[in-house]
Amino acid sequence: MLGIEDPSEQKNRPSGSAFKQQKLPAWQPILTAGTVLxxxxxxxxxxxxxxxxxxxxxxQVREKKIEYTHCPADQHSNISCxxxxxxxxxxDCTCTLKFTLEEDFERDVYIYYGLTxxxxxxxxxxxxxxxKQLLGHRGNPSSDCEPFAWDKDHRPIVPCGAIANxxxxxxxxxxxxxxxxxxxxxxxxxxxxxxxxxxKNSKFKNPPGDLEKTYKDSAKPPNWQKxxxxxxxxxxxxxxxxxxxxxxxxxxxxxxxxxxxxxINHSADDPLRAALPRGTYTVKIRYSYPxxxxxxxxxxxxxxxxxxxxxxxFLGIAYITVGFVCLLLxxxxxxxxxxxxxxxxxxxxxxxRTPYLxxx
Numbered sequence: 001m002l003g004i005e006d007p008s009e010q011k012n013r014p015s016g017s018a019f020k021q022q023k024l025p026a027w028q029p030i031l032t033a034g035t036v037l038x039x040x041x042x043x044x045x046x047x048x049x050x051x052x053x054x055x056x057x058x059x060q061v062r063e064k065k066i067e068y069t070h071c072p073a074d075q076h077s078n079i080s081c082x083x084x085x086x087x088x089x090x091x092d093c094t095c096t097l098k099f100t101l102e103e104d105f106e107r108d109v110y111i112y113y114g115l116t117x118x119x120x121x122x123x124x125x126x127x128x129x130x131x132k133q134l135l136g137h138r139g140n141p142s143s144d145c146e147p148f149a150w151d152k153d154h155r156p157i158v159p160c161g162a163i164a165n166x167x168x169x170x171x172x173x174x175x176x177x178x179x180x181x182x183x184x185x186x187x188x189x190x191x192x193x194x195x196x197x198x199x200k201n202s203k204f205k206n207p208p209g210d211l212e213k214t215y216k217d218s219a220k221p222p223n224w225q226k227x228x229x230x231x232x233x234x235x236x237x238x239x240x241x242x243x244x245x246x247x248x249x250x251x252x253x254x255x256x257x258x259x260x261x262x263x264i265n266h267s268a269d270d271p272l273r274a275a276l277p278r279g280t281y282t283v284k285i286r287y288s289y290p291x292x293x294x295x296x297x298x299x300x301x302x303x304x305x306x307x308x309x310x311x312x313x314f315l316g317i318a319y320i321t322v323g324f325v326c327l328l329l330x331x332x333x334x335x336x337x338x339x340x341x342x343x344x345x346x347x348x349x350x351x352x353r354t355p356y357l358x359x360x
Contacts, residue, residue, distance in 0.1 A: 033337040037330050044327035051319030054308065061311035062105045063303040065114075068285055069292070071095035081287035090225070093287040098280065105276040105304045107266045111189060112301040113168060114258040117294055120163075120251040128162035129249065134240050136207035138214070151219040158218040158228050159240065165221040167248050172261065172300060173284040178271070184282065187272065188265035192234065195243040196250075204246050206239040225288070258301055276302070 014020040029035070070080040073093050081093035119125070130142035141149040145160035157165075174187035207214050211229035220227045231242040247259050266272050283300060291298055303310055 033333065033341060037334055037337070040326045040330035040333065044323045044325075044330060047319045047323030047326065051316045051321075051323060053316070054319060055313055055316030057306045057308050058311055058313045058316055061304060061306050062103060063301060063311050064099065064101060064105075066097055066099050066283065066300045066302075067297065068095065068097055068283075068287075068300060069297040071097055071285065071287070073287075081285075082290070082292045085287060085290045086292055089290070094284065095287055096282055096284050098282045100280050101276065101278045101302075103278050105302065107264075107273075107275055107304065109264040109266075109276045109302065109304045110194075111172065111174070111261045111263070112258040112303065113170065113172075113261050114256070114299040114301055115168075115291065115296055116256045117296040118252075118257070118291070119255050120257070121253055121255075125162050126251055129164065130160050131203070133159060134204050134249070136205040136240060138207060148221060151222075153219070155217060155219040157221055158215050159221065159245075163249055163251065164245070165223050167221070167224065167245060168259070169225065169288045170298070171286040171288075175282045175284065176277075177280040177282075185269075187276070187281070188268040189262040190265045191232075191262040192237050192243055194260045194263060195246040199246050199250065200241055200243065204240045204249075206241055211239045261300075276304075 018024050070082050073079050073081050073084055073095055081095050084091055084093045127144050128146075128148065130145055132139070133141060141156050141158075141160040143149070145157070145162075148157055148162055148165045149160045151157055172189070174189055175184040176187050177184050212227075215228055218228075228239055230238075231245065232238045237243055244261075252259070264272060264276055266274070271277055285300075289298065308315075
């Protein structure tokens with residue numbers, strides 16, 4: 001019957017509150033030349049000096065890159081370590097490269113290794129890990145670790161997964177030619193204190209007790225040369241809390257990346273106390289990590305840092321670019337406004353007889 005409301009409609013009707021009826025007060029800014037032009041101008045004026053400051057800070061960082069993908073196994077041989085490793089996986093190869101630092105690298109100085117064409121951001125690779133196992137919990141490996149969860153004898157692999165299996169295992173020894181001593185002296189490189197504290201304290205933990213006894217019935221990842229309890233003689237840097245392992249397990253977002261290998265111990269020797277001095281150096285590389293199979297390359301990076309971190313001019317260039325674009329747009333909009341714009345009073349009194357309306 002007319003005039004009788006369906007009970008279902010009453011039930012589904014929203015309440016008459018201001019929120020549900022969309023009657024809340026709102027503020028809608030009116031963009032005019034008087035508000036837009038000063039905004040663009042101020043952004044440009046602010047961003048350009050910030051960009052120059054960031055760029056100058058990045059340029060203060062000293063960096064030396066040494067490519068060693070095809071370094072020769074012997075100074076008098078044309079055979080590279082890459083060829084030896086490719087033909088004999090697991091073989092031991094050592095190569096030595098000489099390089100020169102043209103200027104002093106002020107402290108603190110770090111050593112990185114860099115890889116190219118290595119896609120750590122692949123979906124299956126990223127999820128191929130067992131976080132419970134990395135926290136020291138015993139048990140069967142996660143199914144996400146397949147096919148690196150069990151070995152052929154059905155023993156659990158520790159640590160399991162593709163990320164751990166592909167752990168970077170080249171090692172570097174740095175030597176400095178010191179003219180007064182006539183002989184090269186070793187540069188002390190520390191491989192601890194390089195991982196994020198949140199990772200080492202929260203995401204990676206060793207189980208209580210002796211590591212070897214705990215995991216004696218487990219297997220090492222196929223590509224590893226050592227087991228989990230032999231990664232380092234330093235107890236604080238062994239097992240799941242090995243900082244090289246922790247850094248590798250934090251996957252890179254891009255196929256070309258660098259990861260921290262170690263840091264120069266500036267407190268060990270007087271000449272290195274304030275900086276890594278200019279001069280001639282050699283780096284002895286224990287070459288174990290194959291990259292030619294996926295057309296990758298390897299390099300060593302020696303670098304210090306600024307208050308912003310490592311050398312990265314992108315942020316400064318981005319600020320300068322945005323600043324200049326905003327200044328250019330503010331000038332362009334100002335010209336358009338002065339040449340073709342109408343005042344606010346004119347816009348408030350627009351009628352059908354307004355010339356620029358009636359002519360259209």
